[in-house]
Amino acid sequence: MGRVRAKAPLGRLAFGLGDHDPFRRIDPHGRRKDGDRLRGRLAARREAVASGRGLAVAGERAGDRIAFVILPGVTAQRHRRRAREAREDQQAGEVGGTTEAAEHRGRPGIFVANVQPLLLMPRLLLLLFVFAALAVPSRAQDADPVVLVIHGGAGTILKANMTDEREAAIRASLEAALRAGHARLAEGASALDAVEATLHLLEDDPQFNAGRGGVFASDGTVRHDASVMDGATGMAGASSNTLHVRHPISLARKVMEESPHVLLTAEGAEEFALLHGLEMVPNTYFHTASRRAALDRVQQREREAMPETGAAGVPMPEDWQMRGTVGAVALDAAGHLAAGTSTGGMTNKKWGRVGDSPIIGAGTYATDATCGVSATGHGEFFIRLAIAHDIAARVAYLGESCAEAAEHVIGTTLTEAGGTGGVIVLDTEGTASMPFNTEGMYRGTITRSGVVTTGLYGE
Ligand code: ASP
Numbered sequence: 001m002g003r004v005r006a007k008a009p010l011g012r013l014a015f016g017l018g019d020h021d022p023f024r025r026i027d028p029h030g031r032r033k034d035g036d037r038l039r040g041r042l043a044a045r046r047e048a049v050a051s052g053r054g055l056a057v058a059g060e061r062a063g064d065r066i067a068f069v070i071l072p073g074v075t076a077q078r079h080r081r082r083a084r085e086a087r088e089d090q091q092a093g094e095v096g097g098t099t100e101a102a103e104h105r106g107r108p109g110i111f112v113a114n115v116q117p118l119l120l121m122p123r124l125l126l127l128l129f130v131f132a133a134l135a136v137p138s139r140a141q142d143a144d145p146v147v148l149v150i151h152g153g154a155g156t157i158l159k160a161n162m163t164d165e166r167e168a169a170i171r172a173s174l175e176a177a178l179r180a181g182h183a184r185l186a187e188g189a190s191a192l193d194a195v196e197a198t199l200h201l202l203e204d205d206p207q208f209n210a211g212r213g214g215v216f217a218s219d220g221t222v223r224h225d226a227s228v229m230d231g232a233t234g235m236a237g238a239s240s241n242t243l244h245v246r247h248p249i250s251l252a253r254k255v256m257e258e259s260p261h262v263l264l265t266a267e268g269a270e271e272f273a274l275l276h277g278l279e280m281v282p283n284t285y286f287h288t289a290s291r292r293a294a295l296d297r298v299q300q301r302e303r304e305a306m307p308e309t310g311a312a313g314v315p316m317p318e319d320w321q322m323r324g325t326v327g328a329v330a331l332d333a334a335g336h337l338a339a340g341t342s343t344g345g346m347t348n349k350k351w352g353r354v355g356d357s358p359i360i361g362a363g364t365y366a367t368d369a370t371c372g373v374s375a376t377g378h379g380e381f382f383i384r385l386a387i388a389h390d391i392a393a394r395v396a397y398l399g400e401s402c403a404e405a406a407e408h409v410i411g412t413t414l415t416e417a418g419g420t421g422g423v424i425v426l427d428t429e430g431t432a433s434m435p436f437n438t439e440g441m442y443r444g445t446i447t448r449s450g451v452v453t454t455g456l457y458g459e
Pocket residue numbers: 153154320323324325343344345346354355356357375376377378379380
C-alpha cells in the first residue's frame with residue numbers, strides 16, 4: 001500500500017438484507033471479511049437462540065459462497081416486523097413452507113427462515129452456525145499474516161533528499177523495531193507488549209520524533225505525547241506534554257492499566273509516572289542538534305513573518321513535517337489487536353499544544369471488532385476528523401475492509417479537508433495497510449513467519 005491521492009469515494013462495498021438489517025455479513029465478492037468478529041457474535045446469538053429469544057437462522061451454499069442470516073435475541077418490535085414481513089411474503093406466494101426463503105429481494109444466496117421447528121433444535125442450529133463460520137475461507141488461513149505494522153512518521157520524504165547511508169539507517173531502525181516486537185509476539189506476549197517493546201526502540205532512536213530526538217517546543221524543551229489502546233478490552237491510556245519520561249508509551253500504558261483515567265497531562269502525568277516507577281531523565285536527554293536547528297529555523301521565519309504581532313496568528317510551521325512520530329499496531333497469537341503512538345509533536349508548538357497522537361480516536365484506535373490504527377501527520381486535522389476512529393467506524397458501519405476504510409479516510413476525507421499524513425492499520429486477519437497522502441512515510445511490516453518489509457517513499 002502506498003501513497004494515496006484524493007479520489008472518488010469508494011462507495012458502499014457491502015450489501016445485505018437492507019439498511020434496517022443488522023446482520024449483514026456478506027460482501028459482493030462472496031468473501032467474508034470478519035470471521036473472528038462474527039464467531040464472537042455467534043456465541044452470543046447461539047445463547048439467544050438456545051434460550052428461545054432468538055428467532056431463526058438459515059444457511060445456504062451458493063456456488064463458492066455461503067450466505068446465512070441469523071436473527072438473534074431480537075427486540076419485540078423487530079420480531080414483530082420480521083414476522084409481518086414473512087407473512088407478507090407468504091401471502092405474495094414467495095414462500096411455500098416454514099423453512100423456505102422469506103426474503104430474496106434480488107440478493108442471491110441470502111435466506112431467512114422464520115421457522116418454529118428450528119427453534120426446537122438449538123444444537124442443530126449451533127452446528128450450522130459453526131459450519132457456516134468455519135467454511136468460509138479466511139485470508140489468515142492461507143497466507144502469512146502481518147502481525148506487526150509500524151510507522152516512523154509521514155512528511156516530505158523524498159529519495160532525492162536522502163543519502164544512501166541515511167536511508168539504510170532508517171530502514172535498519174525500522175527493521176530492528178519490527179524484530180523486537182515480533183520476538184515478543186513469538187514468545188506468546190500480548191499485542192500490547194509487542195507495541196510497547198517496538199515503540200521503546202523507536203523512542204530511543206534519535207532519528208525519530210519521539211522520545212530521544214523529539215522535536216522542540218517553542219520554549220526550547222522537548223515535550224512528549226503518547227497513547228495506547230487495547231483492542232481486546234477497549235481500554236486506552238494516554239499522556240501529553242511530559243518532559244522527563246523516557247518512554248512515554250509506557251506511561252500511556254500505565255495510565256490505562258493503573259489509573260481510572262484515559263489521559264493525563266504535564267506535571268500530573270509526570271507525578272503519576274514517578275509514582276509508578278517509570279524511568280525519568282533530564283529533558284536534555286531528548287535533545288538533538290538537528291531538532292534544535294529546526295526550531296531555530298522555524299522561529300526565525302516566525303519573527304520575519306510577524307515582527308509586530310509576535311505570537312498572535314502564528315502560521316503553522318512548515319517544519320511540522322519534520323516527521324518521525326512513531327506508531328505500532330500488533331496482532332497477537334490470541335487474535336487480539338493493540339495500537340500505540342508516541343511523538344514529540346510539532347516543532348515550535350506552544351501554549352501547551354496537544355496533537356492527535358495522545359487523543360484516542362484521532363491518533364490511535366484499536367478494537368478487535370474492526371482494526372487497530374496509528375496515525376501520523378498534521379495533528380489538528382486528525383483530531384477534527386477523528387481519523388483513527390473514523391476508519392474503524394467505516395468498517396463497522398459500512399462493512400468496508402480496514403484497508404478500504406483507511407484508503408478512503410486518508411485519500412478522500414483527510415485530503416479533501418486539506419490535511420496531510422498517513423495511517424497504519426491492521427485487522428484481526430493480519431491484513432495491513434499503510435496509506436498516506438504525503439511524499440513519503442517511514443513504515444514497515446513483519447509477518448508471523450518473520451518476513452520484514454520496509455518503505456520510505458511513495459513507491
Ligand atoms: N501527529 C503529530 C502531531 O500533530 C505529528 C506527526 O505525526 O508528525 O503532534
